[in-house]
């Protein structure tokens with residue numbers, strides 16, 4: 387049975403979809419506004435607590451220092467493990483925002499001490515008992531700031547160059563977390579001891595509350611969430627090799643009803659380790675919510691964990707933290723859905739396609755699925771039922787289908803100008819593929835609101 391049947395949604399459905407769509411648009415805006423308010427809160431309180439007027443450069447120095455500190459503390463919450471954030475704006479946007487804000491905070495933090503040039507410094511003056519007009523030269527007060535000043539660039543550089551440095555992802559994650567906690571502690575000391583505003587009682591309380599919130603977010607992710615997972619274990623029910631380097635892993639809830647998720651979302655999967663272990667990896671759920679509580683993943687061999695999939699036995703305990711992500715077609719009032727997948731990027735798209743089939747969603751669909759070789763095409767029998775275009779970049783001489791990479795010409799060949807303008811495009815695959823397709827769709831008149839994508843890599 388082909389699924390390519392055009393079927394307009396009934397009027398009521400359209401109205402419901404439009405309302406949902408408007409709510410979806412509001413989420414990112416509300417989150418950005420909330421972020422700006424929180425980050426600017428110390429500046430506002432500093433302004434309200436007042437103090438004698440100072441030269442503009444010095445106010446700027448204090449302001450940048452405060453902004454840098456509040457942004458660094460907010461980075462803990464932007465770690466991607468809070469569904470209210472990452473499910474609202476998407477995981478890759480959350481992580482990109484985390485990276486961008488880390489770099490911005492670094493620039494502010496590095497700049498801020500140099501703007502104090504020309505300020506009276508040294509011991510406390512009798513006419514300035516609360517250090518409103520002098521900067522301290524007390525080494526004990528400054529030392530924490532100096533150490534943080536040196537550690538912060540290292541933390542950001544080690545994160546930016548993680549791929550080039552050959553150490554395990556889990557080791558990096560641990561060092562990144564511990565480094566961030568150390569920097570937050572040092573900055574709290576520096577801000578409340580050496581800061582011109584931070585020493586005011588109201589400001590000291592605010593900084594302590596912000597730091598506590600940041601640390602609490604880590605405690606939640608590494609302690610409270612695993613404790614909850616222990617009460618809701620899963621069991622591996624099947625591990626099957628689908629293609630030479632791709633596996634199908636299925637897990638079932640053990641004594642509970644599983645997770646509620648939307649087709650296309652992903653979860654952090656931990657198989658065979660303690661719930662507190664850092665050995666957990668994000669994978670898209672390739673089964674449909676409508677198919678029951680058992681969930682499955684399509685996983686490509688890549689590194690430490692994924693290369694050991696063949697050794698996992700049925701019955702092994704697993705933990706599932708999810709669902710996360712915003713790659714969902716729910717509430718989208720479109721006549722058709724275009725799927726573009728590269729390699730294992732087919733995984734979340736499979737979940738959506740399966741859900742559409744199981745729930746009788748009659749919107750028209752087309753799929754372009756690219757792979758290096760024909761042997762890497764996963765779930766081919768199932769996908770053959772769709773309006774599918776396979777593309778192979780290293781074809782055997784007998785390959786009858788499209789060859790090369792997914793590019794402009796292929797998109798124009800498969801989709802009509804009307805489909806490009808009106809359909810929803812859902813993509814997952816190599817970053818370069820998604821960039822090429824997205825740019826081309828926008829050039830051809832597609833609205834960026836009609837293009838959804840998921841990245842498996844945030845670098």
Ligand SMILES: Cc1cc2nc3c(=O)[nH]c(=O)nc-3n(C[C@H](O)[C@H](O)[C@H](O)COP(=O)(O)OP(=O)(O)OC[C@H]3O[C@@H](n4cnc5c(N)ncnc54)[C@H](O)[C@@H]3O)c2cc1C
Pocket residue numbers: 477549554555556652666667668669670671683684685686687688689690691692693711730733734840841842843844
């Ligand atoms: C949202 C999302 C969905 C994904 N869905 C799928 C999927 O359906 N199928 C699939 O095969 N792959 C998927 N991936 C990629 C998958 O997570 C990595 O391939 C896997 O974690 C590699 O683990 P490893 O231990 O084998 O390799 P490693 O050598 O340890 O890691 C290789 C790379 O994978 C990434 N990675 C590893 N561990 C983590 C982690 N805990 N958190 C974030 N990134 C990590 C890092 O970029 C790392 O450099 C997804 C990734 C993301 C972010």
